[in-house]
Amino acid sequence: MYGWREFVEAGGLVSYGPSLPDVYRRSARLVGKILEGVIPADLPVEIPTYLELVVNLKAAKALGLAISDRFLLLADDVIE
Numbered sequence: 001m002y003g004w005r006e007f008v009e010a011g012g013l014v015s016y017g018p019s020l021p022d023v024y025r026r027s028a029r030l031v032g033k034i035l036e037g038v039i040p041a042d043l044p045v046e047i048p049t050y051l052e053l054v055v056n057l058k059a060a061k062a063l064g065l066a067i068s069d070r071f072l073l074l075a076d077d078v079i080e
Contacts, residue, residue: 005054008079013059018048052076 002008003017026046034040056079060067072078 005052005077008054008056008059011056011059013056013063013065015052015054017051019050019052022050023048054079 002012002015004020005015005017006020008015030043030046033043053075054077055067055072055075057067058080
């Protein structure tokens with residue numbers, strides 16, 4: 001179980017967490033505000049609002065695990 005989809009793309013079984021590109025976009029927006037002169041302490045703390053579930057069926061097969069169809073329907077992305 002991983003927190004980033006990139007680990008699943010590299011061969012991991014399952015990830016559930018925020019999208020790194022989304023996290024980078026949010027960070028860039030905050031950096032832009034700081035460069036415009038906003039005091040960092042005045043910026044709100046942000047948490048990811050969207051979490052994605054990614055399943056790697058190839059890894060599941062290699063481990064001898066059966067992933068239910070119901071669980072796969074919940075997944076945002078399935079890597080075959």
